[in-house]
Amino acid sequence: MQTSQATLRIRKFFIEIGELSYLAGRFFKVGFKPPFEFREFLRQCYNMGNRSLVLVLVTGFIIGLVLTLQSRPTLIEFGAVSWMPNMVGISIVRELGPVITALVCAGRIASGIGAELGSMRVTEQIDAMEVSGTNPFKFLVVTRIMATTLMLPLLVILGDTVALYGSALVENFKGNVSFQLYFNAVFSALSYGDLIPATIKSFFFGFAIGLVGCYKGYYSKKGTAGVGMAANTAVVFTSMLLFVIDFIAVFISDIFYEL
Amino acid sequence: MMSKEKKIVTEAVPGQALKEMIHIEGLYKSFGDNHVLNGFNMNLYEGENLVVMGKSGSGKSVMIKCLVGLVKPDAGKIIVMGQDINELNQEALDILRADIGFLFQGSALYDSMTVRENLEFPMRRHQKKMGVVTDTTPFVLEALKSVGLEHTMDLMPEELSGGMKRRVALARAIILRPKIILYDEPTSGLDPITSKEIIELMRNIQKEYGTSSLIITHDVDCARVISERMILLVDGVNYAEGTFQDLTNSNDPKVQAFFKK
Numbered sequence: 001m002q003t004s005q006a007t008l009r010i011r012k013f014f015i016e017i018g019e020l021s022y023l024a025g026r027f028f029k030v031g032f033k034p035p036f037e038f039r040e041f042l043r044q045c046y047n048m049g050n051r052s053l054v055l056v057l058v059t060g061f062i063i064g065l066v067l068t069l070q071s072r073p074t075l076i077e078f079g080a081v082s083w084m085p086n087m088v089g090i091s092i093v094r095e096l097g098p099v100i101t102a103l104v105c106a107g108r109i110a111s112g113i114g115a116e117l118g119s120m121r122v123t124e125q126i127d128a129m130e131v132s133g134t135n136p137f138k139f140l141v142v143t144r145i146m147a148t149t150l151m152l153p154l155l156v157i158l159g160d161t162v163a164l165y166g167s168a169l170v171e172n173f174k175g176n177v178s179f180q181l182y183f184n185a186v187f188s189a190l191s192y193g194d195l196i197p198a199t200i201k202s203f204f205f206g207f208a209i210g211l212v213g214c215y216k217g218y219y220s221k222k223g224t225a226g227v228g229m230a231a232n233t234a235v236v237f238t239s240m241l242l243f244v245i246d247f248i249a250v251f252i253s254d255i256f257y258e259l
Numbered sequence: 260m261m262s263k264e265k266k267i268v269t270e271a272v273p274g275q276a277l278k279e280m281i282h283i284e285g286l287y288k289s290f291g292d293n294h295v296l297n298g299f300n301m302n303l304y305e306g307e308n309l310v311v312m313g314k315s316g317s318g319k320s321v322m323i324k325c326l327v328g329l330v331k332p333d334a335g336k337i338i339v340m341g342q343d344i345n346e347l348n349q350e351a352l353d354i355l356r357a358d359i360g361f362l363f364q365g366s367a368l369y370d371s372m373t374v375r376e377n378l379e380f381p382m383r384r385h386q387k388k389m390g391v392v393t394d395t396t397p398f399v400l401e402a403l404k405s406v407g408l409e410h411t412m413d414l415m416p417e418e419l420s421g422g423m424k425r426r427v428a429l430a431r432a433i434i435l436r437p438k439i440i441l442y443d444e445p446t447s448g449l450d451p452i453t454s455k456e457i458i459e460l461m462r463n464i465q466k467e468y469g470t471s472s473l474i475i476t477h478d479v480d481c482a483r484v485i486s487e488r489m490i491l492l493v494d495g496v497n498y499a500e501g502t503f504q505d506l507t508n509s510n511d512p513k514v515q516a517f518f519k520k
Contacts, residue, residue: 119370127329128367133353133384 016237023141023215030135031142040139044147052108052155059104060159063096064088064166072174081175085185088167094194097160099246102205105152106238110213113144114234117217118227126218141218145210152206153199197253204245212238277304279338280439280471281326286335288321295321296332297495303439303473308465310474310482310503312517313492319475320364322492323441326473327359328352340438357385360432360440360470364447366424368416368431375399375412378431385435402430405467406460422453426460433464440464442474446481458484479518491517 068088075081117140120126129136164186171177216234220226281303288296295318303309313319324330326337328344337344342355368377378399403409406426416424425445432440445461446454458481465472476482482489483503491499491506491514499506499514507518 116371123365123370124363124367125369127324128361128363128369129380130329131327131356131359131361132381133356134380135349 019219020211020215023218024211026137027142027145027211030138031146035138037139037143041143041146044143045151048105048109048147048151049155051112052105053158055104055108056101056155056159057162059100060097060161060163061166063100064092064163064168065170067091067096067163068167068170072170082185084171084175085167085177085182086189089164089186089189090194092160092163092167093190094198095246095250097163098156098198098202098205099242101156101159102152102202102209102242103239105148105155105206106209106242107235109148110209110216110234110238111231113148113210113213114216114220115227115231117141117214118220118230119224121218121220122223122227137218141214144214145207148210148213149203149206152209153202156198156202156205193253193257197249197256201246201249204249205242208241208245209238212241277307279303280305280307280340281473282336282338283322283326284336284338286322286325286337287333288318288325288330289333295495296325296335299335299492299495300497301490303471305471306465306469308472308474308485308487310476310486310489311492312476312479312482312489314477317492318495319477319492320443323443323473323475326441327356327361353385357381357435358438360435360437362425362428362432362440362442362445364444366416366421366428368419368424368428370416372416373412374403374408374414374416374419374427377416377427378402378434381431381435398434402434403427405433405464406430422449422456425449425453425457429457429460429464433468433470436468437470439471439473442472442476444476444478445474446476446478451480454478454481461485477517 068084071084071087072081075084075087117126120140126136126140129139164183168177168179168182171182172179213234216230216237220230279302281301283299283301286296286299287294299318299322301309301311301322311319311322321330325332326339326344328347332345339355340358342351344352344355347355368374369380372380375395379395382395382398399412400409403412406429408423408426408430411419411423411427416427419427429445442461445457449457461472461474462485464470472485474481474485486503489501489503489506490497493499493513499509499511501509506514509515
């Protein structure tokens with residue numbers, strides 16, 4: 001009994017991967033053909049940026065603050081406290097900033113898209129759109145995926161910036177390091193090799209958030225219960241996918257570093 | 260696929276000279292093992308109010324969705340205003356849809372848009388029919404006036420009552436001046452007074468715009484007031500057909516079951 005349930009779950013997982021790949025393929029096939037839903041795309045960009053901005057800023061600031069506070073005693077013990085800006089800068093820009101911002105947005109945006117599209121499906125709004133001569137896939141799915149793909153890197157940049165400010169604040173208070181000195185040290189430690197892979201990775205994170213949110217919502221079933229399920233599973237699936245993408249991105253950029 | 264014997268109580272089809280707006284022949288649709296439509300046939304004539312009545316889950320909504328290409332039938336012919344729905348490409352289907360108004364069961368107003376934007380939406384999309392409209396306000400106002408809700412133009416759907424939502428949805432269905440209006444359970448979930456208002460509005464709209472109406476319902480009062488002809492849908496086939504009077508006078512127990520209170 002348990003084995004058959006496990007088999008079913010594995011089967012369902014692979015079916016979902018297949019359907020998700022189909023959705024991604026349909027996005028690339030349809031998304032770049034006119035007519036473009038430019039107004040709706042801008043509305044989605046505004047909604048998504050606006051919806052997550054405060055959360056991203058607060059989370060980023062606290063991450064910068066906590067990381068610095070917790071690393072200080074260890075670095076002091078090894079006499080390496082002057083390396084703090086380098087360590088914090090690199091870890092935030094290369095890994096923590098993109099991953100944490102993406103996770104925060106997965107909770108906020110992917111669940112929002114899942115619930116919104118799910119309820120539109122249940123209340124026949126998607127059918128009404130189709131009857132009105134609109135391709136609902138282009139209007140709802142393509143615009144949302146494009147908006148998340150474009151907005152996430154911007155949110156990551158803002159998140160990274162406030163995280164570095166949080167860190168600089170601690171250094172300013174505890175180590176009497178000026179903001180100018182701190183940021184000089186951070187930027188001298190960072191290279192294009194840190195910035196470019198992190199930015200490219202952020203685009204993929206944004207794409208994954210939009211794709212999974214839309215997939216769960218647009219194809220939601222089981223009536224109103226399906227709406228809640230769509231929102232919930234969108235977050236779980238996106239978070240998992242983000243770590244897989246992160247692993248692949250780190251693996252690939254590591255190859256380039258070695259070259 | 261099962262085949263059911265079709266019982267015609269009376270032929271109440273209007274004169275043959277009337278133009279056929281919708282013609283359905285041998286419509287089949289299944290979802291897995293659930294055979295919803297099993298050879299349904301129907302004609303809707305110009306200016307006619309045709310009611311299709313059936314129990315919940317009898318395939319009424321699936322049939323009406325097949326008519327506008329929202330659901331693809333397994334077999335059968337659907338001719339709408341002389342065009343075979345199954346043979347149309349997306350562009351041609353969209354052009355045809357501009358001549359069909361659809362009132363959805365739950366109103367299906369777009370939650371994120373105001374009443375005005377809800378009404379503008381089909382206008383902007385069907386520019387081939389409407390032309391490029393720079394000022395949509397007169398059109399929106401006229402449609403809202405037809406349903407007595409001019410004052411709701413800038414409200415969000417969440418600020419409207421169930422009856423008002425249904426009326427706004429009706430205004431959206433008529434804004435493109437369609438030749439056919441499809442009503443999917445127009446009175447479901449409404450109190451008797453609001454239901455009467457909606458039925459009255461449907462009659463007024465039919466008089467004012469001269470539309471042909473296909474009404475899907477299981478509301479006997481709605482059918483009594485609005486129908487010129489009725490089809491009873493049982494197990495996916497048209498079981499009986501006639502005027503409301505013909506069907507209520509029928510001795511067939513299955514037909515009687517619909518009208519017993």
